[in-house]
Amino acid sequence: MNKLFSNNKFRIALILLAILIAASVSVYRSRSTTLIDKEAYSSFRTSVEDFAATDAGGFTDQQELMTFIENWADERSLEYKEDKYGNIIFSKPAIKRKKNVTPTLIAVSMNYETAIYNSQVLAAAAAIAVSDIESGRRTVVFFNDEQGLAKGYKGISDKYISSKTKVIYLDKGSSTYLSTASFQQRNTEVIIPAKMEDNPCDTAVKISITGIRSDIIGPGIDKQPDPAAAFSSLLTRLKSKSVDCRLADVTVGSNGSMYPVSLEATITLNSYNLSSFTGYIDKRIKAWEKAYGSDFEDLSFSYEVIEDEEDMPEKVFTAKTTDRLTGILYTIRSGAYRYAESDSIPEGKDVGDIYGINCIVDINTSDSSIRVPVIIQGVNDSFTERLINDNKAAAELYKCSYTQKSLTEAFLNNKNKLSRTFKSTYDKVNDESVTDSSLRMITDNYFTPCSYLQAKNSKADIIHIRTKGSSASGIANTILCYIKAKGNTSIFK
Numbered sequence: 001m002n003k004l005f006s007n008n009k010f011r012i013a014l015i016l017l018a019i020l021i022a023a024s025v026s027v028y029r030s031r032s033t034t035l036i037d038k039e040a041y042s043s044f045r046t047s048v049e050d051f052a053a054t055d056a057g058g059f060t061d062q063q064e065l066m067t068f069i070e071n072w073a074d075e076r077s078l079e080y081k082e083d084k085y086g087n088i089i090f091s092k093p094a095i096k097r098k099k100n101v102t103p104t105l106i107a108v109s110m111n112y113e114t115a116i117y118n119s120q121v122l123a124a125a126a127a128i129a130v131s132d133i134e135s136g137r138r139t140v141v142f143f144n145d146e147q148g149l150a151k152g153y154k155g156i157s158d159k160y161i162s163s164k165t166k167v168i169y170l171d172k173g174s175s176t177y178l179s180t181a182s183f184q185q186r187n188t189e190v191i192i193p194a195k196m197e198d199n200p201c202d203t204a205v206k207i208s209i210t211g212i213r214s215d216i217i218g219p220g221i222d223k224q225p226d227p228a229a230a231f232s233s234l235l236t237r238l239k240s241k242s243v244d245c246r247l248a249d250v251t252v253g254s255n256g257s258m259y260p261v262s263l264e265a266t267i268t269l270n271s272y273n274l275s276s277f278t279g280y281i282d283k284r285i286k287a288w289e290k291a292y293g294s295d296f297e298d299l300s301f302s303y304e305v306i307e308d309e310e311d312m313p314e315k316v317f318t319a320k321t322t323d324r325l326t327g328i329l330y331t332i333r334s335g336a337y338r339y340a341e342s343d344s345i346p347e348g349k350d351v352g353d354i355y356g357i358n359c360i361v362d363i364n365t366s367d368s369s370i371r372v373p374v375i376i377q378g379v380n381d382s383f384t385e386r387l388i389n390d391n392k393a394a395a396e397l398y399k400c401s402y403t404q405k406s407l408t409e410a411f412l413n414n415k416n417k418l419s420r421t422f423k424s425t426y427d428k429v430n431d432e433s434v435t436d437s438s439l440r441m442i443t444d445n446y447f448t449p450c451s452y453l454q455a456k457n458s459k460a461d462i463i464h465i466r467t468k469g470s471s472a473s474g475i476a477n478t479i480l481c482y483i484k485a486k487g488n489t490s491i492f493k
Contacts, residue, residue, distance in 0.1 A: 035480040040130045041473050044072060045123035052116045057298075059112035062086065062146040066110070069126075069142055076130055085155030086110075086144030090129035094136040101136030104483050105160060107169045109145035109449060110152070113214050113258070120469045121172045124476035128483075135483045143449065147256025148216050153452035163459035166418045168479060169450050171464070175440075176471045178426075179464040180419050182444035182451065183357070183377040184384060184410035187257075188391065190328055191401045192370040194321045199313050201246060201268035204306040205277065207231065209263045211298035214255045217359050217375060218446040221336055225292045225299060227252065227263035228360040230284065232329035237280050238269065239326050245269040246316035247325060254362035257375060263363075268316055271307070278305065317370075324398045325363075325370055331394035332374060334359045337387065346379065346443075354445040355383040358391070377447040380410060411450035411462070418461040425482045430474055 047068070051058050059065045069088055073080050081089045088110065094101060108118075108125040115122065122142070129140040139160055144152030161167060209227045231250065238245045246268045253262030269277065285301045292299055306312060317325075337356040339345045349355075356378040364371040374391060378384025388404070395402035413419070419441065426439040450464050467475045 034477065035131065035133055035484060036127050036473060036477040037130055038473070040076075041123045041127040041476065044126040045119045047072065048115060048119040048122060058116050062110075062112045062144070065112040065115050066144075069110070069122075072126065073129075078130060080129075083155070083157070085152045086146070087152040087156055088142040089160070090140040091160075092135075092138045095134045098134065098136045101486055102164045102166055103137035103139065103162065104135070105165055105167045106138075106140045106479065107167060107449070107453060108140075108142055109171065109216075110142040111145045111148070111216075113147075113255075114216065117215075118172050120472035121170050121467060124170060124467070124472045124479075127473070127476045128479055131480055133480055133484045136486065138483055145449070148258040149256045150449060150452050153449045156456065158456055161453060161456040161460050163457055165457070165460045167450075167453055167460050167462040168418075168422070169448065169453065169462065169464045170472075170475070171448070171466055172469050172472070173466045174468055176467050176475070177440040177442050177465075178419060178423060179442060179444045179448075179466065180413040180416075180462075182411045182448040182464065183379055183446055184381070184451070185408045185447040186376045186378075186384060186388070186404055187406040188374045188376055188388065188402065188404050190332065190372040190374065190391065190395050191403070192321065192324050192328060192372070192398070193400065194365070194367065194369050195318045196315045196367050197246075197318050199246065199248070199268050199316045201244070201270050201316075202307075202309075202312075203271045203274050204248060204266055204268045204312055205274070205281070206304045206306060207234065207263070207265045207267070207281075208302050208304070209300070210253075210261075211296065211300045212253075212259070212261045213296055213298070214258045214261050216258055217357060217377065219336060219354055219357070221259075221334060221357055221359060223295075224259050225288070225296060226334050226360075227260055228329060228363065229334060230288065230301065231263055231265055232326070232333075233284060234267070234277075234281065235322070235326040236330050238267070238273075238277065239323065241273075241276070243269055243273045243277070244319070245273075245322065246319060247322045248313035248316045250363050250365060252361075252363045254373075257361070259359070260361055266306075266313055268313060274305065278303065317365075321370070324400060325372075327398045328372060328394060328400060329360070331397070332358065332360065332372070332391050337383075348443060355379045356387050357446065358387050378410075379445075408447070408451050409455070411444075411448060411454055411464075413450075413454070413462050415461045419463050421486075422463060422465075422478070422482050425485065426475075426478045429478050429481050 106128050125140050212225045248266040248268055250265035252260050255261050281303050288301045336354045338352050339355050341351050359375045362373045376387045392402045423439045450462055453462055
């Protein structure tokens with residue numbers, strides 16, 4: 001009996017010891033893998049989001065956002081540099097024992113128009129910048145990407161991206177994944193020959209579309225309000241009804257390489273066609289409100305009828321010019337293009353995935369021409385050329401010219417060291433209780449600034465991490481673990 005009691009005591013002691021060891025390992029692992037300053041992350045994110053509650057509804061210009069970031073850094077006595085391209089650069093030198101460790105650069109886009117939406121990503125970069133972990137050289141750059149024009153990416157000094165630099169670009173989307181490839185981008189333009197004449201019509205309708213929230217061109221293009229498409233539907237309606245009409249003027253609220261934000265246009269026609277036309281506009285307005293009203297609360301689609309002779313446009317574009325613009329806008333549409341079963345689909349992609357994006361970003365008028373800039377993104381030359389050829393065919397059909405103004409090559413990183421070690425770190429740091437505990441590796445279906453970063457140094461090892469937002473702090477923590485260990489995840493075991 002005493003022997004049995006002693007054996008039970010021994011077993012219980014072993015169990016308690018095992019529990020104690022497991023708990024100790026768990027506590028150690030938690031401490032060794034939780035490197036993010038949660039207060040810094042939360043305070044930055046909350047402060048950014050508070051701007052949404054201001055009268056302006058967010059940051060009003062790029063300088064306001066830059067000042068916000070710099071004030072946040074000043075409050076924490078962080079050292080930073082603002083270069084002549086508008087980049088804010090936080091750089092920490094390597095500690096003595098890690099001087100030979102490869103440097104790491106964390107990149108995020110700084111754009112006042114998307115800052116509220118990207119608050120979690122910006123906070124992740126801020127938390128990485130404020131961290132005091134011991135590591136090799138670490139640089140966090142808030143790149144000036146106002147209007148999506150990539151001024152900061154194109155201008156950043158080459159010294160920040162050496163052949164040995166490990167570069168991690170962060171942005172936000174609907175899911176979390178790691179990518180080593182993204183689309184190319186081409187800036188093209190349709191040029192419509194134009195002539196003006198005296199206005200032959202007795203009535204005019206002024207169209208106004210405002211309150212569109214802009215964004216970076218990407219896979220969500222089909223859900224974005226498109227003022228050019230709305231305007232096109234009105235011109236097409238008039239043409240289909242053989243209405244004698246003229247375009248008097250059109251102005252698009254162009255936003256650089258982002259989605260346009262507004263459109264105003266005046267169309268002249270004769271009064272006997274007015275009722276039918278305004279009735280159609282009313283239907284289009286209701287359709288817009290149904291499609292976009294819940295997501296774009298400031299969106300406004302309206303019109304004004306001009307009947308007073310003194311307020312009528314004196315000069316208008318000819319019927320031929322108006323017809324050409326109508327045809328171009330009807331044929332060259334903004335939207336995403338997807339793989340069909342007959343396509344040679346790249347590995348990892350399926351039927352229905354996006355291979356290209358077409359986006360009309362402006363309509364510029366003069367007495368002698370109407371210019372329609374079109375941004376095209378594509379997975380490679382072959383698929384991008386499809387869109388180019390379609391647009392070119394449309395231009396030729398209406399006796400217009402079509403030109404390519406610039407090309408930014410697709411991003412493709414054939415190295416696998418950074419992607420492999422980062423994924424390994426992520427999978428070890430994030431346990432099964434965390435959503436997306438295993439990091440997916442896919443390729444992007446849109447253009448990213450990784451192309452600009454790679455252009456700085458083709459030998460740099462670059463990856464893109466897209467986070468769905470709720471995982472941003474976990475991504476930031478993983479980056480810190482990676483930087484601290486440089487892929488040697490054995491320290492987390």
